[in-house]
Amino acid sequence: MNLCDFAPEYIRAIQPYQPGKPISELAREMRLDENSIIKLASNENPLGTSPLALEAMIHELHDISRYPDGSGYELKQALSKLYDVGSEQIVLGNGSNDVLDLAARVFLKPGATAIYSQHAFAVYPLVTQSIGAKGISVPARDYGHDLPAMLDAVTPETRMVFIASPNNPTGTLSDSDDLLRFMERVSRDVLVVLDEAYYEYLPTANKSDSISWLKQFPNLVITRTFSKIYGLAGVRVGFGLAHPEVANLMNRVRQPFNVSSIGLIGALAALDDLEFVQRSYALNRAGMLQLSEGFRKLGVEYIPSYGNFISFEVKGDAGNTTKINQSLLKQGVIVRPLGIYEMPHHLRVTIGLEHENQKFLQALKNALGEIA
Ligand SMILES: *Cc1c(COP(=O)(O)O)cnc(C)c1O
Numbered sequence: 468m469n470l471c472d473f474a475p476e477y478i479r480a481i482q483p484y485q486p487g488k489p490i491s492e493l494a495r496e497m498r499l500d501e502n503s504i505i506k507l508a509s510n511e512n513p514l515g516t517s518p519l520a521l522e523a524m525i526h527e528l529h530d531i532s533r534y535p536d537g538s539g540y541e542l543k544q545a546l547s548k549l550y551d552v553g554s555e556q557i558v559l560g561n562g563s564n565d566v567l568d569l570a571a572r573v574f575l576k577p578g579a580t581a582i583y584s585q586h587a588f589a590v591y592p593l594v595t596q597s598i599g600a601k602g603i604s605v606p607a608r609d610y611g612h613d614l615p616a617m618l619d620a621v622t623p624e625t626r627m628v629f630i631a632s633p634n635n636p637t638g639t640l641s642d643s644d645d646l647l648r649f650m651e652r653v654s655r656d657v658l659v660v661l662d663e664a665y666y667e668y669l670p671t672a673n674k675s676d677s678i679s680w681l682k683q684f685p686n687l688v689i690t691r692t693f694s695k696i697y698g699l700a701g702v703r704v705g706f707g708l709a710h711p712e713v714a715n716l717m718n719r720v721r722q723p724f725n726v727s728s729i730g731l732i733g734a735l736a737a738l739d740d741l742e743f744v745q746r747s748y749a750l751n752r753a754g755m756l757q758l759s760e761g762f763r764k765l766g767v768e769y770i771p772s773y774g775n776f777i778s779f780e781v782k783g784d785a786g787n788t789t790k791i792n793q794s795l796l797k798q799g800v801i802v803r804p805l806g807i808y809e810m811p812h813h814l815r816v817t818i819g820l821e822h823e824n825q826k827f828l829q830a831l832k833n834a835l836g837e838i839a
Contacts, residue, residue, distance in 0.1 A: 477577075477599040484589060488801050497797055504799040505826055507817040510635065510776050512698035514750060514820075516733070517743035520699065523736035524729050535728035542726075542735050546706060549738065550678050555711045558718055561725045563664060563692040563705025567629070568594045569717040570688055570707065574626045574658045575600035581627040582620050584612040586637050586808050588662065591629040600626070610770050610778075611639035614649045621657060628653065631662040633669070636805050636815045638772025643675035650684050658713070660688045664705075665774040667696040667744060668751055673773065678708060685710035688717075693730075695775060696747045697737040702730040751775050754818035761828035765835060770813075778805060778815045785811035787838055794834035800827050 487508030494501045543554040560566035567590055577599035583591040585607040595602040605617045632641040661677055677689055688709040694700035704726055758777055762769045769779035781788040792804050792814055803815040816827060
Protein backbone atom coordinates (compact mmCIF):
# COMPACT_ATOMS: atom_id res chain seq x y z
CA MET A 468 0.00 0.00 0.00
CA ASN A 469 1.50 3.31 -1.12
CA LEU A 470 0.04 5.36 1.69
CA CYS A 471 2.38 3.68 4.18
CA ASP A 472 5.39 4.80 2.12
CA PHE A 473 4.56 8.34 3.19
CA ALA A 474 5.03 7.44 6.86
CA PRO A 475 8.42 8.82 7.92
CA GLU A 476 11.32 6.41 7.49
CA TYR A 477 12.06 6.64 11.23
CA ILE A 478 8.55 5.38 12.01
CA ARG A 479 8.77 2.49 9.58
CA ALA A 480 12.13 1.51 11.09
CA ILE A 481 10.70 1.07 14.62
CA GLN A 482 11.05 -2.44 16.01
CA PRO A 483 7.75 -3.40 17.66
CA TYR A 484 7.92 -3.79 21.45
CA GLN A 485 7.76 -7.45 22.45
CA PRO A 486 5.57 -7.94 25.49
CA GLY A 487 5.65 -11.06 27.65
CA LYS A 488 3.70 -13.95 26.18
CA PRO A 489 0.13 -13.97 27.54
CA ILE A 490 -0.96 -17.07 29.49
CA SER A 491 -3.90 -17.69 27.13
CA GLU A 492 -1.58 -17.74 24.11
CA LEU A 493 0.79 -20.28 25.63
CA ALA A 494 -2.17 -22.44 26.73
CA ARG A 495 -3.37 -22.57 23.10
CA GLU A 496 0.08 -23.16 21.62
CA MET A 497 1.15 -25.91 24.01
CA ARG A 498 -2.32 -27.29 24.80
CA LEU A 499 -1.78 -26.62 28.47
CA ASP A 500 -4.34 -25.85 31.14
CA GLU A 501 -4.26 -22.09 31.79
CA ASN A 502 -4.29 -22.74 35.51
CA SER A 503 -1.11 -24.78 35.32
CA ILE A 504 0.83 -21.97 33.65
CA ILE A 505 2.90 -19.48 35.61
CA LYS A 506 3.82 -16.19 34.00
CA LEU A 507 7.02 -14.69 35.34
CA ALA A 508 7.67 -12.54 32.29
CA SER A 509 6.43 -9.00 32.86
CA ASN A 510 7.56 -7.98 36.34
CA GLU A 511 3.99 -7.94 37.60
CA ASN A 512 3.17 -8.15 41.30
CA PRO A 513 2.64 -11.84 42.17
CA LEU A 514 0.32 -10.85 45.04
CA GLY A 515 -2.03 -9.20 42.57
CA THR A 516 -3.59 -5.90 43.57
CA SER A 517 -4.12 -4.22 46.92
CA PRO A 518 -7.55 -5.30 48.22
CA LEU A 519 -8.31 -1.68 49.10
CA ALA A 520 -7.52 -0.54 45.55
CA LEU A 521 -9.57 -3.37 44.11
CA GLU A 522 -12.59 -2.43 46.19
CA ALA A 523 -12.31 1.23 45.24
CA MET A 524 -12.08 0.38 41.54
CA ILE A 525 -15.04 -2.00 41.63
CA HIS A 526 -17.09 0.72 43.25
CA GLU A 527 -15.96 3.23 40.61
CA LEU A 528 -17.25 0.94 37.83
CA HIS A 529 -20.73 2.34 38.45
CA ASP A 530 -19.58 5.71 37.14
CA ILE A 531 -17.63 4.79 34.03
CA SER A 532 -20.10 6.55 31.73
CA ARG A 533 -18.46 9.76 32.94
CA TYR A 534 -15.11 11.14 31.82
CA PRO A 535 -12.38 10.95 34.42
CA ASP A 536 -11.12 14.06 36.22
CA GLY A 537 -8.66 15.19 33.57
CA SER A 538 -6.60 17.08 36.12
CA GLY A 539 -6.31 14.06 38.41
CA TYR A 540 -6.81 16.47 41.29
CA GLU A 541 -7.16 14.00 44.16
CA LEU A 542 -4.33 11.70 43.11
CA LYS A 543 -2.05 14.69 42.61
CA GLN A 544 -2.97 16.04 46.04
CA ALA A 545 -2.09 12.70 47.60
CA LEU A 546 1.22 12.45 45.71
CA SER A 547 2.02 16.05 46.53
CA LYS A 548 1.60 15.34 50.25
CA LEU A 549 3.44 12.04 50.15
CA TYR A 550 6.48 13.34 48.28
CA ASP A 551 6.45 16.94 49.47
CA VAL A 552 6.30 18.44 45.97
CA GLY A 553 3.89 20.98 44.52
CA SER A 554 0.99 19.50 42.56
CA GLU A 555 2.14 21.72 39.66
CA GLN A 556 5.27 19.54 39.58
CA ILE A 557 3.32 16.36 38.84
CA VAL A 558 2.51 14.85 35.45
CA LEU A 559 0.17 11.86 35.49
CA GLY A 560 0.55 9.25 32.78
CA ASN A 561 -1.18 6.25 31.29
CA GLY A 562 1.55 4.22 32.92
CA SER A 563 4.97 5.80 33.35
CA ASN A 564 5.71 4.82 29.74
CA ASP A 565 3.28 7.56 28.80
CA VAL A 566 5.31 10.04 30.88
CA LEU A 567 8.50 8.96 29.09
CA ASP A 568 6.74 9.58 25.80
CA LEU A 569 5.49 13.01 26.91
CA ALA A 570 9.00 14.05 27.93
CA ALA A 571 10.34 12.92 24.56
CA ARG A 572 7.63 14.79 22.69
CA VAL A 573 8.37 17.99 24.58
CA PHE A 574 12.15 17.94 24.32
CA LEU A 575 13.09 15.94 21.22
CA LYS A 576 12.79 16.61 17.52
CA PRO A 577 14.54 15.35 14.39
CA GLY A 578 18.20 16.28 14.67
CA ALA A 579 18.24 16.06 18.46
CA THR A 580 19.83 13.14 20.28
CA ALA A 581 18.83 11.18 23.36
CA ILE A 582 21.27 9.10 25.36
CA TYR A 583 20.62 5.85 27.15
CA SER A 584 22.64 2.86 28.27
CA GLN A 585 23.13 -0.40 26.43
CA HIS A 586 20.76 -3.00 27.99
CA ALA A 587 18.47 -0.22 29.25
CA PHE A 588 14.68 -0.32 29.18
CA ALA A 589 13.38 -0.77 25.60
CA VAL A 590 10.92 2.12 25.79
CA TYR A 591 13.72 4.77 25.66
CA PRO A 592 14.78 3.96 22.08
CA LEU A 593 11.13 3.53 21.18
CA VAL A 594 9.98 7.01 22.27
CA THR A 595 13.15 8.58 20.87
CA GLN A 596 12.69 7.03 17.47
CA SER A 597 8.99 7.81 17.29
CA ILE A 598 9.94 11.52 17.29
CA GLY A 599 12.58 11.06 14.61
CA ALA A 600 15.35 11.96 17.05
CA LYS A 601 18.56 9.96 17.25
CA GLY A 602 19.19 7.53 20.08
CA ILE A 603 22.72 6.98 21.32
CA SER A 604 23.31 3.76 23.21
CA VAL A 605 26.33 3.97 25.51
CA PRO A 606 28.09 0.65 26.24
CA ALA A 607 27.17 -0.72 29.66
CA ARG A 608 29.68 -1.52 32.37
CA ASP A 609 29.10 -4.83 34.17
CA TYR A 610 25.57 -4.62 32.77
CA GLY A 611 24.98 -1.32 34.60
CA HIS A 612 24.92 2.28 33.39
CA ASP A 613 28.36 3.81 32.81
CA LEU A 614 27.41 7.29 33.96
CA PRO A 615 30.77 9.00 33.21
CA ALA A 616 30.67 7.57 29.67
CA MET A 617 27.07 8.72 29.27
CA LEU A 618 28.14 12.19 30.37
CA ASP A 619 30.94 12.14 27.79
CA ALA A 620 28.42 11.19 25.09
CA VAL A 621 26.51 14.45 25.56
CA THR A 622 26.88 16.83 22.61
CA PRO A 623 25.25 20.20 21.83
CA GLU A 624 22.49 18.22 20.03
CA THR A 625 21.69 16.14 23.13
CA ARG A 626 18.35 17.06 24.67
CA MET A 627 17.65 14.04 26.87
CA VAL A 628 19.37 11.37 28.92
CA PHE A 629 17.42 8.37 30.18
CA ILE A 630 18.65 6.67 33.34
CA ALA A 631 16.89 3.63 34.79
CA SER A 632 17.74 2.88 38.40
CA PRO A 633 17.11 0.06 39.07
CA ASN A 634 17.33 -0.80 35.39
CA ASN A 635 15.16 -3.35 33.68
CA PRO A 636 16.18 -6.00 32.49
CA THR A 637 19.57 -5.99 34.25
CA GLY A 638 18.36 -5.08 37.75
CA THR A 639 21.41 -2.87 38.23
CA LEU A 640 21.30 0.17 40.50
CA SER A 641 23.23 3.39 39.99
CA ASP A 642 24.90 4.63 43.14
CA SER A 643 23.23 7.68 44.68
CA ASP A 644 26.48 9.68 44.83
CA ASP A 645 27.24 8.85 41.21
CA LEU A 646 23.79 10.00 40.14
CA LEU A 647 24.18 13.23 42.04
CA ARG A 648 27.61 13.82 40.48
CA PHE A 649 26.08 13.18 37.07
CA MET A 650 23.36 15.76 37.71
CA GLU A 651 25.92 18.32 38.89
CA ARG A 652 28.02 17.90 35.77
CA VAL A 653 25.49 17.50 33.00
CA SER A 654 24.42 20.61 31.10
CA ARG A 655 21.23 22.25 32.34
CA ASP A 656 20.16 22.24 28.69
CA VAL A 657 19.73 18.47 28.83
CA LEU A 658 16.67 16.88 30.42
CA VAL A 659 17.60 13.90 32.59
CA VAL A 660 14.83 11.35 33.04
CA LEU A 661 15.48 9.23 36.11
CA ASP A 662 13.21 6.20 35.76
CA GLU A 663 12.57 4.72 39.20
CA ALA A 664 9.89 2.15 38.38
CA TYR A 665 11.32 -0.26 40.99
CA TYR A 666 12.17 2.32 43.66
CA GLU A 667 9.76 0.84 46.22
CA TYR A 668 11.56 -2.50 46.04
CA LEU A 669 14.81 -0.98 47.27
CA PRO A 670 15.97 -1.49 50.84
CA THR A 671 16.01 1.85 52.67
CA ALA A 672 19.81 1.97 52.63
CA ASN A 673 19.80 1.88 48.81
CA LYS A 674 17.11 4.50 48.27
CA SER A 675 18.53 7.72 46.93
CA ASP A 676 16.84 10.93 48.00
CA SER A 677 16.19 11.70 44.36
CA ILE A 678 13.01 13.72 44.83
CA SER A 679 14.86 16.26 46.96
CA TRP A 680 17.22 16.81 43.99
CA LEU A 681 14.37 18.40 42.05
CA LYS A 682 14.88 21.62 44.02
CA GLN A 683 18.46 21.79 42.80
CA PHE A 684 18.07 20.56 39.22
CA PRO A 685 15.33 22.06 37.04
CA ASN A 686 16.39 19.65 34.25
CA LEU A 687 15.47 16.52 36.21
CA VAL A 688 12.33 14.42 35.74
CA ILE A 689 11.71 11.46 38.05
CA THR A 690 9.26 8.81 36.91
CA ARG A 691 7.51 6.29 39.14
CA THR A 692 4.75 3.80 38.47
CA PHE A 693 1.75 2.03 39.97
CA SER A 694 2.42 -0.99 37.74
CA LYS A 695 4.95 -2.75 39.92
CA ILE A 696 4.80 -2.84 43.71
CA TYR A 697 1.30 -1.33 43.74
CA GLY A 698 0.03 -4.13 41.49
CA LEU A 699 -1.90 -1.98 39.02
CA ALA A 700 -0.14 -2.74 35.72
CA GLY A 701 -3.44 -3.42 33.94
CA VAL A 702 -5.05 -0.04 34.63
CA ARG A 703 -1.98 1.97 33.53
CA VAL A 704 -1.03 4.72 35.98
CA GLY A 705 2.36 6.32 36.40
CA PHE A 706 3.64 9.78 37.12
CA GLY A 707 6.53 12.13 36.61
CA LEU A 708 7.89 14.73 39.04
CA ALA A 709 9.64 17.74 37.57
CA HIS A 710 10.26 21.47 37.71
CA PRO A 711 6.88 23.24 37.38
CA GLU A 712 7.77 24.70 33.96
CA VAL A 713 8.85 21.31 32.62
CA ALA A 714 5.75 19.66 34.06
CA ASN A 715 3.63 22.39 32.52
CA LEU A 716 4.95 21.67 29.02
CA MET A 717 4.47 17.95 29.48
CA ASN A 718 0.92 18.51 30.68
CA ARG A 719 0.19 20.55 27.55
CA VAL A 720 1.00 17.68 25.20
CA ARG A 721 -0.72 15.15 27.46
CA GLN A 722 -4.07 13.91 26.23
CA PRO A 723 -6.71 15.56 28.43
CA PHE A 724 -8.01 12.24 29.81
CA ASN A 725 -4.90 10.10 29.62
CA VAL A 726 -5.54 8.36 32.95
CA SER A 727 -8.82 6.47 33.34
CA SER A 728 -11.21 7.03 36.23
CA ILE A 729 -10.59 3.46 37.36
CA GLY A 730 -6.85 4.06 37.28
CA LEU A 731 -7.08 7.31 39.24
CA ILE A 732 -9.24 5.74 41.96
CA GLY A 733 -7.16 2.58 42.13
CA ALA A 734 -3.88 4.47 42.43
CA LEU A 735 -5.26 6.73 45.14
CA ALA A 736 -6.41 3.78 47.23
CA ALA A 737 -3.18 1.85 46.55
CA LEU A 738 -1.13 4.69 48.04
CA ASP A 739 -3.02 4.21 51.29
CA ASP A 740 -2.51 0.47 51.49
CA LEU A 741 0.89 0.47 53.16
CA GLU A 742 0.31 -3.05 54.41
CA PHE A 743 0.06 -4.36 50.83
CA VAL A 744 3.21 -2.53 49.78
CA GLN A 745 5.04 -3.90 52.82
CA ARG A 746 3.85 -7.44 52.09
CA SER A 747 4.90 -7.11 48.44
CA TYR A 748 8.32 -5.85 49.47
CA ALA A 749 8.85 -8.70 51.95
CA LEU A 750 7.69 -11.32 49.45
CA ASN A 751 10.10 -9.92 46.88
CA ARG A 752 13.05 -10.06 49.27
CA ALA A 753 12.27 -13.65 50.21
CA GLY A 754 11.79 -14.62 46.55
CA MET A 755 15.07 -12.94 45.64
CA LEU A 756 16.88 -15.12 48.19
CA GLN A 757 15.04 -18.25 47.06
CA LEU A 758 15.90 -17.72 43.40
CA SER A 759 19.52 -16.64 44.03
CA GLU A 760 20.02 -19.72 46.17
CA GLY A 761 18.37 -21.87 43.48
CA PHE A 762 20.59 -20.43 40.75
CA ARG A 763 23.68 -21.06 42.82
CA LYS A 764 22.69 -24.69 43.39
CA LEU A 765 22.16 -25.13 39.64
CA GLY A 766 25.46 -23.42 38.85
CA VAL A 767 23.60 -20.75 36.88
CA GLU A 768 25.13 -17.28 36.76
CA TYR A 769 22.81 -14.36 37.34
CA ILE A 770 23.06 -10.59 37.59
CA PRO A 771 22.41 -9.47 41.18
CA SER A 772 19.18 -7.46 40.99
CA TYR A 773 17.56 -4.58 42.85
CA GLY A 774 14.21 -5.05 41.14
CA ASN A 775 11.47 -7.69 41.28
CA PHE A 776 13.17 -9.86 38.65
CA ILE A 777 16.52 -11.55 37.96
CA SER A 778 18.29 -12.00 34.65
CA PHE A 779 20.29 -15.21 34.43
CA GLU A 780 22.73 -16.60 31.92
CA VAL A 781 22.54 -19.74 29.82
CA LYS A 782 26.02 -20.99 28.92
CA GLY A 783 26.98 -22.01 25.42
CA ASP A 784 25.78 -20.43 22.20
CA ALA A 785 22.62 -18.34 21.99
CA GLY A 786 20.78 -21.36 20.60
CA ASN A 787 20.93 -22.89 24.08
CA THR A 788 19.07 -19.92 25.51
CA THR A 789 16.28 -20.44 22.99
CA LYS A 790 16.19 -24.15 23.83
CA ILE A 791 15.95 -23.46 27.56
CA ASN A 792 13.21 -20.90 26.95
CA GLN A 793 11.28 -23.38 24.76
CA SER A 794 11.61 -26.08 27.37
CA LEU A 795 10.37 -23.73 30.10
CA LEU A 796 7.38 -22.82 27.92
CA LYS A 797 6.55 -26.50 27.37
CA GLN A 798 6.60 -26.92 31.12
CA GLY A 799 4.18 -24.03 31.47
CA VAL A 800 6.66 -21.40 32.71
CA ILE A 801 6.84 -18.07 30.88
CA VAL A 802 10.00 -15.98 31.29
CA ARG A 803 11.42 -13.24 29.08
CA PRO A 804 14.12 -13.74 26.44
CA LEU A 805 16.44 -10.71 26.20
CA GLY A 806 17.66 -10.79 22.61
CA ILE A 807 16.29 -7.33 21.88
CA TYR A 808 18.33 -6.04 24.83
CA GLU A 809 21.58 -7.31 23.28
CA MET A 810 21.62 -10.04 25.90
CA PRO A 811 21.00 -13.17 23.78
CA HIS A 812 22.44 -15.45 26.48
CA HIS A 813 20.15 -14.22 29.23
CA LEU A 814 16.58 -14.85 30.30
CA ARG A 815 14.74 -12.67 32.78
CA VAL A 816 12.50 -14.18 35.43
CA THR A 817 10.12 -12.14 37.54
CA ILE A 818 10.12 -13.03 41.21
CA GLY A 819 6.87 -14.85 41.94
CA LEU A 820 5.15 -16.53 44.86
CA GLU A 821 7.18 -19.15 46.69
CA HIS A 822 5.59 -22.09 44.86
CA GLU A 823 5.97 -20.32 41.50
CA ASN A 824 9.67 -19.73 42.13
CA GLN A 825 9.95 -23.38 43.13
CA LYS A 826 8.20 -24.54 39.96
CA PHE A 827 10.41 -22.27 37.86
CA LEU A 828 13.61 -23.62 39.45
CA GLN A 829 12.50 -27.22 38.94
CA ALA A 830 11.57 -26.47 35.31
CA LEU A 831 14.94 -24.79 34.77
CA LYS A 832 16.71 -27.81 36.25
CA ASN A 833 14.79 -30.08 33.86
CA ALA A 834 15.54 -27.80 30.94
CA LEU A 835 19.27 -27.71 31.72
CA GLY A 836 19.22 -31.50 31.95
CA GLU A 837 17.71 -31.71 28.48
CA ILE A 838 20.53 -29.74 26.83
CA ALA A 839 23.39 -31.25 28.85
C1 LIG B 1 7.89 -1.62 34.17
C2 LIG B 1 8.73 -0.44 33.90
C3 LIG B 1 8.17 0.82 33.79
C4 LIG B 1 6.71 1.03 34.06
O1 LIG B 1 5.95 1.05 32.97
P1 LIG B 1 4.43 1.48 33.14
O2 LIG B 1 4.14 2.17 31.86
O3 LIG B 1 4.34 2.41 34.31
O4 LIG B 1 3.66 0.22 33.34
C5 LIG B 1 8.98 1.91 33.57
N1 LIG B 1 10.31 1.76 33.49
C6 LIG B 1 10.90 0.57 33.61
C7 LIG B 1 12.37 0.48 33.57
C8 LIG B 1 10.13 -0.57 33.81
O5 LIG B 1 10.70 -1.77 33.91
